Amino acid sequence: MLEILIFLDANETEKCQLVCKKWNRCIDSNRSRLPTGLPQAVDFDSDGKISYTTKRQSLPRNKISKLSLYLTADMLTKFEKNTKCQLVKIRVKFLYVYIWEASRIALLPDFFKCFMVDYATISLSAPETDFLIKRPKFVPIVEAPAKLTITLRNKTQTGCSVEEILDFVMYPNFPNLNRHALELQYLDQEKSMTLIEKIFELFQQNEDIGRYFQRFDFQTLEWANINRVQAFADAAQMEKTIIADGENEGFLFVRYNVTRADNWIFQLEITDDDVSVYVKPNNN
Amino acid sequence: MATESANGVSSPELNERDVVITTNDNRNFTVKIGVARVSKTINNMIQDLGESLDLSSGIPLPNVDGPIFEKVLEWCEEHKNAPEIKVEQDPHTRERKWFTMTEWEEEYFRKFLSHLWDLAMAANYLEIPSLYYYTCQKLAERIKGRTPEQIREMFGIEDDLTEEEKAEIRRTNVWCTY
Numbered sequence: 001m002l003e004i005l006i007f008l009d010a011n012e013t014e015k016c017q018l019v020c021k022k023w024n025r026c027i028d029s030n031r032s033r034l035p036t037g038l039p040q041a042v043d044f045d046s047d048g049k050i051s052y053t054t055k056r057q058s059l060p061r062n063k064i065s066k067l068s069l070y071l072t073a074d075m076l077t078k079f080e081k082n083t084k085c086q087l088v089k090i091r092v093k094f095l096y097v098y099i100w101e102a103s104r105i106a107l108l109p110d111f112f113k114c115f116m117v118d119y120a121t122i123s124l125s126a127p128e129t130d131f132l133i134k135r136p137k138f139v140p141i142v143e144a145p146a147k148l149t150i151t152l153r154n155k156t157q158t159g160c161s162v163e164e165i166l167d168f169v170m171y172p173n174f175p176n177l178n179r180h181a182l183e184l185q186y187l188d189q190e191k192s193m194t195l196i197e198k199i200f201e202l203f204q205q206n207e208d209i210g211r212y213f214q215r216f217d218f219q220t221l222e223w224a225n226i227n228r229v230q231a232f233a234d235a236a237q238m239e240k241t242i243i244a245d246g247e248n249e250g251f252l253f254v255r256y257n258v259t260r261a262d263n264w265i266f267q268l269e270i271t272d273d274d275v276s277v278y279v280k281p282n283n284n
Numbered sequence: 285m286a287t288e289s290a291n292g293v294s295s296p297e298l299n300e301r302d303v304v305i306t307t308n309d310n311r312n313f314t315v316k317i318g319v320a321r322v323s324k325t326i327n328n329m330i331q332d333l334g335e336s337l338d339l340s341s342g343i344p345l346p347n348v349d350g351p352i353f354e355k356v357l358e359w360c361e362e363h364k365n366a367p368e369i370k371v372e373q374d375p376h377t378r379e380r381k382w383f384t385m386t387e388w389e390e391e392y393f394r395k396f397l398s399h400l401w402d403l404a405m406a407a408n409y410l411e412i413p414s415l416y417y418y419t420c421q422k423l424a425e426r427i428k429g430r431t432p433e434q435i436r437e438m439f440g441i442e443d444d445l446t447e448e449e450k451a452e453i454r455r456t457n458v459w460c461t462y
Contacts, residue, residue, distance in 0.1 A: 003404075003416070003420040004404075004420045004423045004424045004427065007379065007424035016427065018432040018445065018454075019432045020445060021445055023441075024445065
């Protein structure tokens with residue numbers, strides 16, 4: 001059976017799992033020998049061809065590999081020359097968008113069509129980030145990442161507005177299953193605050209924002225602004241809880257809650273150096 | 285009964301001699317040793333038996349039926365002087381590279397299309413790499429592009445997966461478009 005399947009590509013092999021239990025078991029337990037494995041490291045040859053080596057032969061697909069792919073301008077330019085190359089396609093688990101280096105945003109759609117990684121790091125300049133955020137369709141991800149991190153470096157703050165960021169994260173054509181967290185690093189304080197207020201507004205208007213992300217992390221708020229977040233939470237009459245370290249009775253974080261009629265919860269967690277916003281069903 | 289030596293296995297003279305091979309349905313096939321040796325399993329038997337090989341009383345093949353062995357012999361006759369095939373695999377995708385078949389080989393598989401599984405099993409047991417890998421490729425060719433339903437129908441396989449199991453397979457296989 002395996003000697004037959006090995007002539008087929010990954011999609012054809014996966015199709016054969018639907019034939020019967022015996023074939024399904026056979027494919028499932030022999031993935032490491034079939035054309036479905038995951039590449040472990042990606043590199044570009046001097047002639048611009050993408051190459052990668054498989055270090056581990058056995059890598060069941062339902063386990064998450066920590067494959068990190070760092071896309072630079074140079075890599076994407078080389079990729080452009082080889083867009084027809086056949087690559088193993090795997091799903092995105094985490095997508096990190098680091099925005100601090102010039103690259104080739106226009107190549108991203110082609111790249112994502114050909115290559116999916118568990119951890120993808122994309123370096124974009126501020127104007128390119130604007131471009132990406134204004135055109136969410138440029139990230140044609142087959143399966144939503146569990147976590148999308150957008151890192152905005154201090155010196156290259158993107159010019160995009162809070163509304164545009166919201167449009168991006170709520171883009172209706174994005175797959176929305178399993179998308180749990182959006183992490184915004186170094187988003188400036190004013191924008192962070194405005195975004196928190198917008199998310200709360202959408203929550204109050206019964207907008208299903210949790211469909212897109214259930215957690216938003218803002219990692220750049222300083223105390224001055226956290227006071228503003230606390231003032232905002234108090235004004236919205238949110239229930240306040242101070243969570244302390246049980247053993248040392250030290251401060252851990254402050255949690256603010258407000259529950260909607262449909263039992264969805266808007267939750268703010270404030271620590272010394274970051275603010276997390278959760279919009280999720282209240283399971284308590 | 286005269287017992288002829290099978291030592292000196294590479295001698296052209298020995299290759300021209302006949303050996304009797306008996307399949308599991310007690311059919312006897314008189315085959316030139318040079319043809320039978322395309323099968324590594326039979327070749328090993330000939331080498332192992334050496335002096336004690338009785339060419340006339342036969343080599344037993346308990347795992348192969350007469351009708352299939354007949355087809356296998358046709359292949360062996362055609363490939364008795366063929367070089368070893370080269371099996372290659374794409375190091376990136378792990379996909380096996382497809383072999384290019386001759387007109388004769390294409391016609392052979394067209395003729396025995398409904399016996400591909402049996403041929404593959406026999407070729408595997410008899411260790412005939414060319415027949416084994418080419419048959420596997422032919423089976424892959426038949427699977428390629430067909431839906432699971434068509435594959436089941438073609439090979440007479442029972443659909444014993446529940447809808448839940450199928451949904452789970454589709455869910456975990458991002459690239460499965462069937």
